Amino acid sequence: MRLIFLRGALLALVVAIWELIARPLDPVLYVAPSTLPQAALRLLNQPDIPPLLEHLGATVRAILAAYALAVTAGLALGFLMGFWRVVARAYEPILAALYAVPSVVWYPSMMLLFGLGTASKVAFGFLLGFFPIVLAVLAGIKQADPHLLTVATSMGASRWAIYWKVLIPGMAGTLAGGLRSGLALSVVGVLAGELLGSRAGIGYMINHVYNLLRTPEYVALAVLMATLVLAVDSAAGRLEARVKRWTG
Amino acid sequence: MTAEHIVVRDVRKTYQTATGPVSAVEGVSLTVHAQEFLTILGPSGCGKSTVLAMIGGLVPPDGGTIVVNGTAARRPDPKSVAMVFQDPGLFPWRTALHNVWFGPELQGTARSAREEAARRLLESVGLKGFESKYPRELSGGMRQRVAIARALALGSPILLMDEPFGALDEQTRILMGEWLGGIRLQARKTILFVTHSIQEAIALSDRIVVMTARPGRVKDVVSVSLPYPRDLNTPDAVALRARLWSQIREESLRAMAQEQA
Amino acid sequence: MDRVGVARLQVASLATLALAWEAASRLRLVDPLFVPPPTAVVASMGTVIQQALPRLGDTLLKTAVGYAIAVGLGVGLGVLIGSVQTLRQVTMPYVVALYSLPKILVIPWIVLILGVRAPAAILGGVLFAFFPVLVLVVGGVRDVEPVLVTIAASMGASRWQLYQKVVIPAALPAILAGMRIGLVFALVGVLLTEMFAGIRGMGFLMQQLALSFNAAQLFAATALVSVFSIVAVLSLDALNQHLGKWR
Numbered sequence: 194m195r196l197i198f199l200r201g202a203l204l205a206l207v208v209a210i211w212e213l214i215a216r217p218l219d220p221v222l223y224v225a226p227s228t229l230p231q232a233a234l235r236l237l238n239q240p241d242i243p244p245l246l247e248h249l250g251a252t253v254r255a256i257l258a259a260y261a262l263a264v265t266a267g268l269a270l271g272f273l274m275g276f277w278r279v280v281a282r283a284y285e286p287i288l289a290a291l292y293a294v295p296s297v298v299w300y301p302s303m304m305l306l307f308g309l310g311t312a313s314k315v316a317f318g319f320l321l322g323f324f325p326i327v328l329a330v331l332a333g334i335k336q337a338d339p340h341l342l343t344v345a346t347s348m349g350a351s352r353w354a355i356y357w358k359v360l361i362p363g364m365a366g367t368l369a370g371g372l373r374s375g376l377a378l379s380v381v382g383v384l385a386g387e388l389l390g391s392r393a394g395i396g397y398m399i400n401h402v403y404n405l406l407r408t409p410e411y412v413a414l415a416v417l418m419a420t421l422v423l424a425v426d427s428a429a430g431r432l433e434a435r436v437k438r439w440t441g
Numbered sequence: 442m443t444a445e446h447i448v449v450r451d452v453r454k455t456y457q458t459a460t461g462p463v464s465a466v467e468g469v470s471l472t473v474h475a476q477e478f479l480t481i482l483g484p485s486g487c488g489k490s491t492v493l494a495m496i497g498g499l500v501p502p503d504g505g506t507i508v509v510n511g512t513a514a515r516r517p518d519p520k521s522v523a524m525v526f527q528d529p530g531l532f533p534w535r536t537a538l539h540n541v542w543f544g545p546e547l548q549g550t551a552r553s554a555r556e557e558a559a560r561r562l563l564e565s566v567g568l569k570g571f572e573s574k575y576p577r578e579l580s581g582g583m584r585q586r587v588a589i590a591r592a593l594a595l596g597s598p599i600l601l602m603d604e605p606f607g608a609l610d611e612q613t614r615i616l617m618g619e620w621l622g623g624i625r626l627q628a629r630k631t632i633l634f635v636t637h638s639i640q641e642a643i644a645l646s647d648r649i650v651v652m653t654a655r656p657g658r659v660k661d662v663v664s665v666s667l668p669y670p671r672d673l674n675t676p677d678a679v680a681l682r683a684r685l686w687s688q689i690r691e692e693s694l695r696a697m698a699q700e701q702a
Numbered sequence: 703m704d705r706v707g708v709a710r711l712q713v714a715s716l717a718t719l720a721l722a723w724e725a726a727s728r729l730r731l732v733d734p735l736f737v738p739p740p741t742a743v744v745a746s747m748g749t750v751i752q753q754a755l756p757r758l759g760d761t762l763l764k765t766a767v768g769y770a771i772a773v774g775l776g777v778g779l780g781v782l783i784g785s786v787q788t789l790r791q792v793t794m795p796y797v798v799a800l801y802s803l804p805k806i807l808v809i810p811w812i813v814l815i816l817g818v819r820a821p822a823a824i825l826g827g828v829l830f831a832f833f834p835v836l837v838l839v840v841g842g843v844r845d846v847e848p849v850l851v852t853i854a855a856s857m858g859a860s861r862w863q864l865y866q867k868v869v870i871p872a873a874l875p876a877i878l879a880g881m882r883i884g885l886v887f888a889l890v891g892v893l894l895t896e897m898f899a900g901i902r903g904m905g906f907l908m909q910q911l912a913l914s915f916n917a918a919q920l921f922a923a924t925a926l927v928s929v930f931s932i933v934a935v936l937s938l939d940a941l942n943q944h945l946g947k948w949r
Contacts, residue, residue: 196791196792199788199792200792200795200796203792203793203796204796221814222814222815279708279711282708283708283711283712283715284712284715286712287712290932290936291928293886293931293932293935293936294886294927294928294931294932295886295887295889295890295893295927295931296890297890297893297894297897297905298893298908298924298927298928298931299924300897301897301908301909301911301912301920301924302912302920302921302924304909304912304913305736305911305912305915305917305920306736306737377802380804381804381806384804384806384807385804385806385894388806388809388810388898389894389897389898389909399807399810400810403810403814408811408814411810411811412811415807415808415811418804418807419803419804419807422802422803422804423799423802423803426802497856498856499852499855499856517855517856517857517858518858519856519857519858520858522856523856523857524853524856526849526852526853528849530847530849530850530852530853532850532868532871532872533872533948533949534871534872534874534948535871535948543854543857543867544857544858546867547854547857547858547859547860547863547867548858575947575948576948577948577949595857
């Protein structure tokens with residue numbers, strides 16, 4: 194109980210300080226929290242601001258497309274590599290090395306290959322989301338409890354049965370974690386792509402209001418997007434926790 | 442008249458738990474004489490570790506007094522008291538040698554002096570040649586010996602030992618007990634030893650304080666006048682064991698019932 | 703298959719990939735304007751290195767500064783928060799929430815305040831690198847075995863000695879893990895800010911190359927940055943291994 198109170202107090206304190214600091218300063222540069230609700234309304238009403246819901250929809254569609262690709266490719270490649278240990282030993286180090294590269298360096302190449310439209314955002318979101326998923330599959334397979342596999346084999350389980358009834362349930366937790374990270378990264382990828390140059394989406398809207406120096410609207414958009422991402426990630430987190438509880 | 446090294450008078454300790462206050466120790470008094478080996482014997486949860494922690498200055502008593510080597514025990518006093526726990530608690534990132542010289546290092550002793558003292562101590566606990574080994578390369582018994590060497594490095598006249606051999610297998614346990622008995626005579630330390638093993642208590646102690654189940658009180662104080670080296674198969678030893686067991690058994694049953702509650 | 707065999711497989715598959723790519727590009731199966739053959743990429747390496755090296759140095763300098771600040775703040779705050787239970791329980795939910803937010807949303811504001819200049823890129827790097835370092839350090843400090851602290855305290859260690867000789871060495875693996883992740887993130891933050899704001903540096907250069915359809919040079923530049931990053935991370939990994947040999 195006391196904790197909840199303290200946490201709430203911390204949040205209130207931060208917002209209050211933000212308000213106090215921002216109010217006397219240049220409103221173009223520093224946005225006080227109290228200006229946000231009106232800015233949000235303006236986002237929905239004013240004619241020189243592009244339609245919010247339309248662009249939000251565009252972003253969400255791009256994220257879903259990128260994530261779907263990332264999940265498909267990530268799971269496929271992961272299990273392929275898992276099935277053939279040789280393939281894994283050869284390519285996992287390469288994947289790990291690629292993961293050490295700052296993801297954003299791929300973006301100019303995506304822009305070059307796919308243009309400034311949605312395709313480059315989806316491609317970038319796919320690239321970012323793909324890695325945690327495939328690495329999670331590989332980690333899950335590697336961490337499989339060999340004793341459980343021994344037990345199943347001693348009971349006469351076929352290779353398929355071991356895969357489906359022992360290995361995959363056993364790695365469900367790690368997999369859930371990877372899928373969650375993949376989603377978070379796909380979101381970042383699409384948003385980054387949009388912010389760096391696009392014609393649609395929340396990132397495009399942010400750029401638009403930002404260039405008009407309408408900072409409160411930009412902050413309102415950022416807060417909106419942040420809230421959505423947080424909500425989705427916390428839901429994903431709860432799902433992950435439930436999967437982990439179920440698989441022990 | 443031997444000097445009194447540790448005087449515990451009527452100490453109490455109550456813990457606040459989620460389900461309300463729990464009295465761990467209630468009115469315990471005991472005295473440890475200089476260079477004596479005193480064992481506190483009792484069932485699990487009887488508060489013996491708490492008594493030791495209070496004597497070591499790690500936990501303040503809620504009532505009563507504790508005087509160690511002339512001063513009240515309010516905070517850890519490495520000049521008077523060194524502690525060894527069931528978990529050897531060796532610093533895993535330090536070699537055996539660097540673990541042993543930790544105390545002197547804290548006190549600012551010069552490196553060459555610390556090193557020489559640490560090497561001698563490791564040799565005296567039978568671990569010559571293992572100075573540069575990391576804890577993960579040592580067995581359980583070896584780790585505990587390093588922990589004891591580390592405690593001895595403080596040079597304090599009193600050693601508090603809280604079930605130091607509890608995590609070891611039976612054979613190692615017995616051997617370590619024999620070894621400790623030898624070290625003790627050599628090093629002339631006052632040792633306050635906590636255990637739930639009657640065999641250990643009889644093999645090592647000059648006196649045994651038997652504690653009740655929670656809330657811990659002193660049930661009996663028994664002198665052990667068996668000659669060294671201790672043979673636990675003599676009639677005297679067997680009789681002593683039977684006597685201690687009948688007392689402990691009663692308290693152990695009570696302790697088990699507490700756990701179920 | 704043994705290690706040599708695995709290495710042969712890696713080389714063989716990469717070579718096959720390179721050959722296929724070369725063929726596809728030369729035979730115009732893919733538009734060579736967008737996908738230049740590997741030989742063209744290699745050929746442009748010379749120009750790229752000449753042009754890009756100062757830019758890369760620029761970016762790396764900003765990254766180093768941002769990284770140092772992020773690590774200093776992250777480790778300092780992390781040790782503090784990790785060792786005080788109430789503080790940890792109150793602040794960590796917020797830290798974790800902030801960590802999972804796309805920090806890219808803050809970059810426009812940073813550029814607004816600090817302008818289209820290096821400090822904005824540095825702050826971008828700090829922003830991205832700070833959180834993973836903080837989270838991992840807090841976790842590492844929280845997980846220090848209490849018995850180690852008890853023993854050191856019983857041996858008369860002062861508060862400062864406890865931190866210096868017990869808490870930090872014990873949490874070091876986690877601290878190093880945080881620093882390793884933080885390095886890549888710092889670079890991401892700097893590059894992203896450069897790209898968004900058009901600040902002079904490697905990020906901006908790469909964007910320019912992309913917008914002017916200079917595919918061969920762009921791929922070469924991408925490879926250059928990638929190699930640097932991989933080497934840096936592998937070095938940190940090796941350091942981590944060496945320092946952690948007691949585990």
